[in-house]
Amino acid sequence: MSFCKNCGNKTSELDKFCSSCGSAKGVNSITSRDNNINAINSEIKNNNIHIGDTYTYSNKIDPSTLNLTRSFIKPFWSKNKILAKRTTFVSLGSIGSIASIFSLYLSFPSNNAITQITTTIFTVFFIMMFSIGFYIKRSRFQHLIGLVNLETSKKDDIYLTRITCDCPWCDSKMKLRMIGPKENKKHQLLCQRNPSQHRILFDPTALSDIDDN
Known part of the structure; x- marks a missing residue:
């Protein structure tokens, strides 16, 4: 039995995420480099991410x-x-x-x-x-x-x-x-x-x- 470093909830040794707060055990950061993003053993490569009022290619227009x-x-x-x-x-x-x-x-x-x-x-x-x-x-x-x-x-x-x-x-x-x-x-x-x-x-x-x- 182990405990979540973020909220103290009891977790199993096999669990990768806390069932209470969702934090990843042993992962404290998200890193980015060379237009790539590493996030909890997943990677987004060669993509531009834009957050804002982007309406490009909208297909919901009457x-x-x-x-x-x-x-x-x-x-x-x-x-x-x-x-x-x-x-x-x-x-x-x-x-x-x-x-x-x-x-x-x-x-x-x-x-x-x-x-x-x-x-x-x-x-x-x-x-x-x-x-x-x-x-x-x-x-x-x-x-x-x-x-x-x-x-x-x-x-x-x-x-x-x-x-x-x-x-x-x-x-x-x-x-x-x-x-x-x-x-x-x-x-x-x-x-x-x-x-x-x-x-x-x-x-x-x-x-x-x-x-x-």
């Missing part, structure tokens, strides 16, 4: 309270804001990809660097167009560049859009961006006032469908 707003970017050639038909992306992308790859193959015997670089650029462009047209049929929402996204309507028309909403914590504006590690980028709504902490993982299904009428 989308209806955010005032999600979709604004359209009108292409200069379009009268009704439509960028193109999705089928046009697929058709033009597939035909252009085949033609560009064939042209690239023919350009190698000539060793013309400018022709090869130009043809390579067109090949990449048409392959991307085909991929977007094929993928967006299922997702209906895809990031393009910067603050600009591609969305499809019920009639399979593709639009250029920007997404904004109200920050639920500071009443500032939030803008949709694609950020994160290269292999794991995600759509995130970032607050203009406090982008490091006020951010929300974006779910495209929270948006209403685009009505062509």
Whole structure:
């Protein structure tokens, strides 16, 4: 039989913790070093611990309270804001990809660097167009560049859009961006006032469908 050094309660020799106060027998401190924390034979490694008003990646926000707003970017050639038909992306992308790859193959015997670089650029462009047209049929929402996204309507028309909403914590504006590690980028709504902490993982299904009428 032994006694707890903290409260004097009787404890067994086999007990590692006091049943009265919870103190660890023989352990008087918690140590930290090199971004690690040792606590009673347990260790937390390579983690940053923040205690405070951090709202990052909150998934408890009701989308209806955010005032999600979709604004359209009108292409200069379009009268009704439509960028193109999705089928046009697929058709033009597939035909252009085949033609560009064939042209690239023919350009190698000539060793013309400018022709090869130009043809390579067109090949990449048409392959991307085909991929977007094929993928967006299922997702209906895809990031393009910067603050600009591609969305499809019920009639399979593709639009250029920007997404904004109200920050639920500071009443500032939030803008949709694609950020994160290269292999794991995600759509995130970032607050203009406090982008490091006020951010929300974006779910495209929270948006209403685009009505062509």
